[in-house]
Each structure stands twice: as structure tokens, then as C-alpha cells.
Amino acid sequence: MSKKHKIEDRGAGIDEDRLLDYIEGRMPPDEEYRLETILESDPFLNDAVEGLAEVKDRAQLRAIAAQINVQLRRQVRSRRRQRRGHKLTEGQGWLMVLIVLLLVLLAWWVIRVAVK
Amino acid sequence: MLLERYTMLLFGVCMKYLKEEEQAKDAVQQVFLKALAEMPKYRIENVGGWLYQVARNLCLSSLRGRREHAGEEQLQYVAQPEEVPVSLLVEKEKDIDRLKAELANLKEDQRVCVAAFYLEKKSYSQIAEATGFSIKQVKSHIQNGKRNLRIRLEAGS
Numbered sequence: 001m002s003k004k005h006k007i008e009d010r011g012a013g014i015d016e017d018r019l020l021d022y023i024e025g026r027m028p029p030d031e032e033y034r035l036e037t038i039l040e041s042d043p044f045l046n047d048a049v050e051g052l053a054e055v056k057d058r059a060q061l062r063a064i065a066a067q068i069n070v071q072l073r074r075q076v077r078s079r080r081r082q083r084r085g086h087k088l089t090e091g092q093g094w095l096m097v098l099i100v101l102l103l104v105l106l107a108w109w110v111i112r113v114a115v116k
Numbered sequence: 117m118l119l120e121r122y123t124m125l126l127f128g129v130c131m132k133y134l135k136e137e138e139q140a141k142d143a144v145q146q147v148f149l150k151a152l153a154e155m156p157k158y159r160i161e162n163v164g165g166w167l168y169q170v171a172r173n174l175c176l177s178s179l180r181g182r183r184e185h186a187g188e189e190q191l192q193y194v195a196q197p198e199e200v201p202v203s204l205l206v207e208k209e210k211d212i213d214r215l216k217a218e219l220a221n222l223k224e225d226q227r228v229c230v231a232a233f234y235l236e237k238k239s240y241s242q243i244a245e246a247t248g249f250s251i252k253q254v255k256s257h258i259q260n261g262k263r264n265l266r267i268r269l270e271a272g273s
Binding site for chain 1: 141
């Protein structure tokens with residue numbers, strides 16, 4: 001995963017560095033204005049900026065996002081494992097068929113012996 | 117991973133509504149859980165928009181759950197969906213004249229902020245510095261001014 005994530009929504013594009021520069025007030029006025037015209041028409045980005053600005057320790061924002069991403073990857077791995085656990089491979093499928101056939105044969109033989 | 121592109125934005129959205137970092141982190145996790153379960157079932161073209169709606173709904177239902185502790189005011193922060201942009205209502209020259217006329221009818225604070233932002237192309241912080249308003253007030257005046265302009269322009273078209 002690259003360090004910079006391009007964030008695109010409703011045609012607007014802004015990367016995390018620029019977003020954090022804006023929140024920290026490190027952006028030149030003309031760029032700041034350009035971003036704000038996007039904020040005016042993009043409720044997602046606008047809400048996000050307002051919320052991020054409320055974080056007390058903004059230096060932690062990257063660490064928080066990284067922590068959430070670690071959890072996300074864990075969830076994805078666990079889902080994959082679950083899915084794999086439920087699915088039988090082709091070999092396992094044939095083995096199951098063989099076992100069922102053997103059980104049927106065994107039952108038939110037991111019944112046959114019992115009748116005699 | 118696609119969802120990771122939205123982590124920071126979703127955390128921001130959840131922070132805006134919930135105000136608590138731990139709750140916001142949990143909310144983003146819940147959004148991702150829903151996304152992992154739901155996204156493979158449907159063809160979602162605007163992933164960002166979909167995630168935003170899920171996050172907002174989740175935060176709002178969480179706020180409703182704790183309304184008695186939080187009070188009604190937190191629900192006032194809910195962003196209104198974007199309606200017809202003012203720019204689309206102003207297509208002809210006569211519309212620009214009408215826009216200018218309607219601008220003059222706005223409340224002083226709204227008129228100053230809307231004109232500075234849209235006509236003079238000043239950023240929120242520049243407007244705040246020039247007017248003495250806080251950035252939050254500037255944004256609020258622009259939002260309200262824009263809404264009132266839109267209502268007036270739509271009524272006249």
C-alpha cells in the first residue's frame with residue numbers, strides 16, 4: 001500500500017497529505033480556496049474535514065487511520081479464512097462421495113448378512 | 117485495498133457526528149464490516165458516496181440512541197444534501213443580474229461572506245480575517261446565504 005492514498009469522491013480528488021495540510025492551515029491561500037470550492041459541493045469531504053479538525057492531537061491522525069486499516073485487514077483475512085473453511089476443494093468433494101458410497105455398501109452388506 | 121482510501125475521510129465524518137475518537141474508530145470499523153458484507157452483493161458505482169451514507173446513517177442512529185444524554189443540538193450538525201447548485205440556476209446574463217439583486221437582499225453577514233467567497237474568491241480563513249468571524253461562522257453564513265439565494269432564484273425562475 002502506498003503512503004499517499006488518492007481520495008476520490010464525486011469527481012473531486014485530494015490526497016491525504018493535502019487534506020492534512022489544509023486542516024493544519026499549511027496550505028497557500030489559492031490552493032486553500034480551490035479546496036474550499038470542492039468542500040462547498042462535496043458533503044462527504046466537507047463533513048470529513050470538519051470532523052478531522054475536531055481531533056485534539058492531529059499529529060495522531062495518520063496513526064489512527066493506520067490502526068483502523070490494520071483492523072480492516074484483519075477482518076478481511078478472517079472473512080477469507082471463513083469462506084475457505086466453508087468451501088470444499090474438488091478432492092475433498094470426491095472423498096466425501098466415496099465415503100458415502102462405502103457407507104451405503106457397508107449398510108447393504110450388514111442388512112444382507114442379518115437377513116441370512 | 118479500495119476501502120483504505122476512505123479510512124481518513126470516514127473517520128472524519130464519524131468524528132464530526134460522534135465527537136469521540138474511540139466511538140468514531142468503532143463506527144468506521146462497523147462501516148467497513150457492512151461494506152465487506154454488502155459490497156460484493158451489489159454493483160456500487162459511487163463507493164465513496166455509498167460509504168458516506170452508511171457512515172452517516174450509523175452515526176445518526178447512534179446519536180438517536182444517546183439523544184437523552186447528548187441533547188438535541190448534536191443532530192443539528194447533519195449536513196443537508198446538496199440541492200441544485202446556485203451556479204446551475206445562473207445560466208444567462210439576466211440571471212447574473214438577478215443573482216446580484218438577490219445577493220443584495222441577503223442578510224448583511226451572509227451577503228458579505230457569499231460575495232467574498234464566490235465573487236472575490238477568498239478562502240474561509242481570509243474572509244474570517246477580514247470580517248472578524250470565526251471560520252465556523254464564515255462557513256455557516258456561506259451555507260445559509262447560498263441556501264437563501266437558491267430559494268429566491270428557484271422561486272423566481
